[in-house]
Amino acid sequence: MADTYDSLLGVNRTTNQTSTANTSTQKKELDQESFLKLLTMQLSYQDPFKPVDNAQMLSQMTSMSTSQGISSLSTQMESLNSLMTSSQALQASALVGQNVLIPSNTGYLEKGENISGVIATGDGASNIKVTVKDESGQVVKEFSLEGDKKGNVAFEWDGKDKDGNLAKSGKYSIEAHGTVDGKSESMPALTYAKVESVTLGTSSNPSTLKLKGLGGIYLTDVLEIGGTSGKSTTTPDSTSKAVI
Numbered sequence: 001m002a003d004t005y006d007s008l009l010g011v012n013r014t015t016n017q018t019s020t021a022n023t024s025t026q027k028k029e030l031d032q033e034s035f036l037k038l039l040t041m042q043l044s045y046q047d048p049f050k051p052v053d054n055a056q057m058l059s060q061m062t063s064m065s066t067s068q069g070i071s072s073l074s075t076q077m078e079s080l081n082s083l084m085t086s087s088q089a090l091q092a093s094a095l096v097g098q099n100v101l102i103p104s105n106t107g108y109l110e111k112g113e114n115i116s117g118v119i120a121t122g123d124g125a126s127n128i129k130v131t132v133k134d135e136s137g138q139v140v141k142e143f144s145l146e147g148d149k150k151g152n153v154a155f156e157w158d159g160k161d162k163d164g165n166l167a168k169s170g171k172y173s174i175e176a177h178g179t180v181d182g183k184s185e186s187m188p189a190l191t192y193a194k195v196e197s198v199t200l201g202t203s204s205n206p207s208t209l210k211l212k213g214l215g216g217i218y219l220t221d222v223l224e225i226g227g228t229s230g231k232s233t234t235t236p237d238s239t240s241k242a243v244i
Helices: 002-024 032-044 054-093
Strands: 099-102 106-109 115-120 125-133 139-149 152-157 170-180 183-187 189-199 208-211 215-218 224-227
Touching (some): 115 125, 115 170, 125 152, 125 183, 152 170
Antiparallel strands (some): 099 189, 115 189, 125 170, 170 183, 189 208
């Protein structure tokens, strides 16, 4: 009898444990159906001499509606974010083989080709002198952009050194100085680079462009798309980014 009784107790304990486990796995969120059940039960058990105030009931229903609205908005924003990421990835993939203007004065020269870009002169400058240096800092060539210039001024180095020989392939930096109000001032130089490949990003990490000879750059850092020729597709005075 003792064994049987203990066995029954064991069964009872197992049953209770199972019941407790099932209870603990129940959802803890209050959905609309559960809210309406609670509201109905509240109304059925209310004191007939002190009924629930209409304003209080309306406040409870409004709170539930607001909570659902926020949850729905969050879901829609996630879907929109995913759509924008896919759209950006598709547009970025079309940049392979294109030349883009980057916020750097360093360009990559392939022997027999050229390096182009723009000089940001701001409100204007005159007699702009462009200096091309190799990776060791040695001056390879100097040339001038005569006359008064304003805004973003396009330049192009033909890839030849000061003796007229073709420069070897590699990285070259561009420096520019111009005359402003009678004084010589340094001016930012930006170069074009060719896109070799695109690493598609996510909602938290932007897409990355691999530039020939220069490494990677975020798609969001691209200033302008210059096409396959490396020439600007916008007016020389434009300082805005191309739509990507």
